Amino acid sequence: xxxxxxxxxxxxxxxxxxxxxxxxxxxxxxxxxxxxxxxxxxxxxxxxxxxxxxxxxxxxxxxxxxxxxxxxxxxxxxxxxxxxxxxxxxxxxxxxxxxxxxxxxxxxxxxxxxxxxxxxx
Amino acid sequence: xxxxxxxxxxxxxxxxxxxxxxxxxxxxxxxxxxxxxxxxxxxxxxxxxxxxxxxxxxxxxxxxxxxxxxxxxxxxxxxxxxxxxxxxxxxxxxxxxxxxxxxxxxxxxxxxx
Numbered sequence: 001x002x003x004x005x006x007x008x009x010x011x012x013x014x015x016x017x018x019x020x021x022x023x024x025x026x027x028x029x030x031x032x033x034x035x036x037x038x039x040x041x042x043x044x045x046x047x048x049x050x051x052x053x054x055x056x057x058x059x060x061x062x063x064x065x066x067x068x069x070x071x072x073x074x075x076x077x078x079x080x081x082x083x084x085x086x087x088x089x090x091x092x093x094x095x096x097x098x099x100x101x102x103x104x105x106x107x108x109x110x111x112x113x114x115x116x117x118x119x120x121x
Numbered sequence: 122x123x124x125x126x127x128x129x130x131x132x133x134x135x136x137x138x139x140x141x142x143x144x145x146x147x148x149x150x151x152x153x154x155x156x157x158x159x160x161x162x163x164x165x166x167x168x169x170x171x172x173x174x175x176x177x178x179x180x181x182x183x184x185x186x187x188x189x190x191x192x193x194x195x196x197x198x199x200x201x202x203x204x205x206x207x208x209x210x211x212x213x214x215x216x217x218x219x220x221x222x223x224x225x226x227x228x229x230x231x232x233x234x
Binding site: 046047052109112 | 159213
């Protein structure tokens with residue numbers, strides 16, 4: 001059974017960089033059959049796609065966040081990571097990592113439990 | 122790119138059927154057969170219920186079905202049960218030849234009366 005688990009600081013100061021890691025267990029991140037994605041959800045609001053990475057390192061980012069987002073992968077640790085720079089209070093949200101099949105994109109079959117990141121001084 | 126439009130709330134009695142709409146544009150829902158639906162209980166991660174517009178993942182009840190007409194996708198829950206009370210979100214590909222983008226719906230709270 002594939003499991004994803006987010007980890008990282010729960011509190012980030014404004015203007016700093018938010019950094020999260022997603023650890024994948026029960027399957028190899030290098031399998032080549034999946035994209036590995038980040039999605040966020042502000043409290044009481046809807047979901048927003050942040051971006052994704054393929055095992056090769058190829059990335060796609062939401063154009064609205066592209067200038068501030070970096071997603072990377074560490075296949076040796078079976079992890080992928082998110083960095084979001086110059087954060088503001090508007091970046092406060094629950095951040096989810098998720099798996100998206102490459103053979104039919106646009107759906108996420110496994111999700112992490114989510115981690116709340118608060119941007120505040 | 123704007124979020125897809127869903128009704129804020131839908132309700133029904135146990136055993137009834139309800140339908141949640143997800144309205145987009147010809148640039149997203151209308152152009153691709155890549156609409157998915159997610160169920161989210163409070164404090165939990167979303168759960169995939171429908172993919173590619175109408176396909177159910179293994180383990181998802183056949184009481185859930187999806188369809189699409191033009192720029193609007195729909196999720197129907199038949200034989201409504203108390204456990205179906207949750208928030209539901211649609212998602213569609215909205216990219217182009219120059220960028221990839223996925224957009225989610227505004228979300229619908231389903232209440233079982």
